[in-house]
Amino acid sequence: xxxxxxxxxxxxxxxxxxxGDYWDGGFLDNSQYFDYAVGVAKTVGxxxxxxxxxxxxxxADIPGSNLFSTDDKVVLSLATTFPWGE
Numbered sequence: 570x571x572x573x574x575x576x577x578x579x580x581x582x583x584x585x586x587x588x589g590d591y592w593d594g595g596f597l598d599n600s601q602y603f604d605y606a607v608g609v610a611k612t613v614g615x616x617x618x619x620x621x622x623x624x625x626x627x628x629a630d631i632p633g634s635n636l637f638s639t640d641d642k643v644v645l646s647l648a649t650t651f652p653w654g655e
Contacts, residue, residue, distance in 0.1 A: 577612040581621065615653055619646045 572580040588601035608621030625639035 571610070574609075579610045579612075581606070581608040581610060581619070583607075615649050617648045619648065620644070621646075 572582070574580055583604075583606040585604045586601070587604075604624055606621050606623045608619055610617050610619040621644050623642050623644060625641050
């Protein structure tokens with residue numbers, strides 16, 4: 570969900586809750602999990618600059634693997650849309 574803010578900024582919010590048979594597969598101890606993210610974006614010309622804090626989830630990491638990492642992280646991204654028309 571994006572919430573417009575003054576001066577071409579926006580606030581983004583995400584809350585997720587996953588459950589069901591898919592999450593019961595072999596390596597997971599739990600058949601459900603919760604995650605969330607909070608971010609701020611700024612429009613600069615034809616680009617959107619985003620900074621987002623992502624809560625990995627309440628799942629345990631798979632030992633010895635970066636696959637499906639549940640570590641909290643901060644992500645910086647730059648996005649645009651082509652073609653650039655007038």
